[in-house]
Amino acid sequence: MSYIEITHNSDEVLRALNRLVRRVDDPAPAMERIAGVLEEATARAFATESDPETGVAWDPLSEVTLALRPYRQGGALLQDAGTLRGSISTDYGQDFAQIGTNVPYAPTHQFGAQQGEFGTTSRGGPIPWGDIPARPFLGIGPEDERDILQIAAEHLAGAFK
Numbered sequence: 001m002s003y004i005e006i007t008h009n010s011d012e013v014l015r016a017l018n019r020l021v022r023r024v025d026d027p028a029p030a031m032e033r034i035a036g037v038l039e040e041a042t043a044r045a046f047a048t049e050s051d052p053e054t055g056v057a058w059d060p061l062s063e064v065t066l067a068l069r070p071y072r073q074g075g076a077l078l079q080d081a082g083t084l085r086g087s088i089s090t091d092y093g094q095d096f097a098q099i100g101t102n103v104p105y106a107p108t109h110q111f112g113a114q115q116g117e118f119g120t121t122s123r124g125g126p127i128p129w130g131d132i133p134a135r136p137f138l139g140i141g142p143e144d145e146r147d148i149l150q151i152a153a154e155h156l157a158g159a160f161k
Helices: 011-023 028-048 063-068 083-087 106-111 142-159
Strands: 089-093 096-100
Touching (some): 028 096, 028 142, 083 106
């Protein structure tokens, strides 16, 4: 099984989450809401076919891919069978909120891959057979950061009432 970890390093968000974990008796409800923000960001990435952090549109399929697989004409990117999108799951606890997938090819789509990066087939052909551009679907953008900060602030305010 393949695992990837993407860490979001916004100092402001990290400080707010650290305060939340230290000062709130039960931060799990806040972490559950934050996991929901992560899930919404990923759903938006699939719906808009764009990087959730930057909003930049994913690269279209190559002409070679379209020629080899004509059924992809006009289809949604990264959603041929819906396996990747359907595999997205969230989790949370007292000191974490996370989102991920257990689909083995997810890192290739998230980060991209160069032709031959994963070796060769039994016949000597490259794996992958061509370059695959990164099409990030995990991550959060500025609006998501604001939502997370708002959740942390609400839960911190409740801890001092």
